[in-house]
Amino acid sequence: MIWLSVVGFLVAALAAGLIVRWGxxxxxxxxxxxxxxxxxxxxxxxxxxxxLVGMALSWGLGIWQTTLWGDPGSLKLGAWAWAWLVVLLPxxxxxxxxxxxQRLSVRYRLTLTAASGGLAVGLLGLALPSxxxxxxxxxxxxxxxxxxxxxxxAVAGLPHAFNIIDGYNGLAGMVALIVCLALAHVALQVGxxxxxxxxxxxxxxxxxxxxxxxxxxMLFAGDGGAYVWGVVIAMASISLVQRNTDVSPWFPMxxxxxxxxxxVFSIYRKAVRGVSPGVADALHFHQLIYRRIVRxxxxxxxxxxxxxxxxxxxxxxxxxxxxxxxxxxLFWNNTPLLMAFCGLFVISYVMAYMAIVRFKVPHxxxx
Numbered sequence: 001m002i003w004l005s006v007v008g009f010l011v012a013a014l015a016a017g018l019i020v021r022w023g024x025x026x027x028x029x030x031x032x033x034x035x036x037x038x039x040x041x042x043x044x045x046x047x048x049x050x051x052l053v054g055m056a057l058s059w060g061l062g063i064w065q066t067t068l069w070g071d072p073g074s075l076k077l078g079a080w081a082w083a084w085l086v087v088l089l090p091x092x093x094x095x096x097x098x099x100x101x102q103r104l105s106v107r108y109r110l111t112l113t114a115a116s117g118g119l120a121v122g123l124l125g126l127a128l129p130s131x132x133x134x135x136x137x138x139x140x141x142x143x144x145x146x147x148x149x150x151x152x153x154a155v156a157g158l159p160h161a162f163n164i165i166d167g168y169n170g171l172a173g174m175v176a177l178i179v180c181l182a183l184a185h186v187a188l189q190v191g192x193x194x195x196x197x198x199x200x201x202x203x204x205x206x207x208x209x210x211x212x213x214x215x216x217x218m219l220f221a222g223d224g225g226a227y228v229w230g231v232v233i234a235m236a237s238i239s240l241v242q243r244n245t246d247v248s249p250w251f252p253m254x255x256x257x258x259x260x261x262x263x264v265f266s267i268y269r270k271a272v273r274g275v276s277p278g279v280a281d282a283l284h285f286h287q288l289i290y291r292r293i294v295r296x297x298x299x300x301x302x303x304x305x306x307x308x309x310x311x312x313x314x315x316x317x318x319x320x321x322x323x324x325x326x327x328x329x330l331f332w333n334n335t336p337l338l339m340a341f342c343g344l345f346v347i348s349y350v351m352a353y354m355a356i357v358r359f360k361v362p363h364x365x366x367x
Contacts, residue, residue: 005204012054012208045099048224054205076194091116095223106278117155132335159230161259170214171314176229190244215311250338254328
């Protein structure tokens with residue numbers, strides 16, 4: 001597992017470096033008028049391609065190792081792991097196409113991520129066996145199609161949730177890395193080494209990308225990177241719960257409550273204003289932190305000032321993420337407690353959002 005991670009890290013870092021060197025000419029496609037743009041200059045948005053190459057090579061070597069040497073280390077990475085790559089491709093390639101052309105509408109991208117969800121059901125047999133509520137579990141038992149629909153919704157929706165929080169250097173990448181390692185930890189706890197190997201390799205490839213993304217922002221993940229993280233993490237979360245009944249279905253929910261709730265809240269506030277959920281804006285939680293909290297960075301060079309503020313925004317959200325990841329890892333088999341922490345996060349998020357909007361931010365947060 002360790003050497004697969006090393007391969008994933010090195011290949012992703014090398015691929016990302018080549019993109020930084022040769023892909024800058026395509027970066028000018030991303031216009032300056034975009035409301036979610038918080039950087040100056042032309043930066044390649046093809047980090048997702050580097051992630052995909054690093055992960056694919058790492059997973060492929062794991063399958064080859066298992067086939068050739070008879071499953072060393074009990075990884076059990078059989079040919080089924082190739083199906084994960086097949087499931088991933090529609091969403092990932094759609095996101096990369098959008099990064100290159102900026103012409104793929106939200107509707108088409110959502111269709112492609114939904115196609116990945118359908119493939120996850122058809123090729124991998126993913127389904128949600130339980131949600132932790134007895135009455136709803138009884139409904140799932142009598143209507144298994146509902147569990148299948150939830151799987152498709154999760155695989156289709158989570159990539160877009162990661163795309164929403166992908167606003168600053170290192171933000172979405174570090175959240176994805178933390179979540180992958182948390183899922184891998186629990187997978188090892190229940191003896192699911194194959195799933196842990198895929199997740200650790202994904203985290204390693206993400207770290208290779210972050211070498212170029214944080215702090216200097218020389219490469220962005222783009223839609224392709226967000227979709228890779230979203231699809232892989234959604235499949236891993238469902239697989240972990242489906243294959244290991246000891247794991248509460250609310251464990252991955254608490255792990256991912258930040259990007260999920262950010263998406264739900266974004267849809268709500270846009271609906272209240274009569275705006276389509278697909279229209280980009282600059283009112284997400286991380287963007288408000290950038291504007292209202294990250295202060296005190298003054299340089300004569302405007303590009304350096306923007307870069308420094310960009311870099312200082314992400315650690316606030318990393319800490320916010322750890323507030324949910326830590327209890328999720330500690331209580332991964334305790335459904336009532338995990339549900340309580342999810343509710344606590346939602347309340348805390350709304351209160352923090354309203355406080356920032358009303359300029360009632362604690363003084364210590366401004367430092």
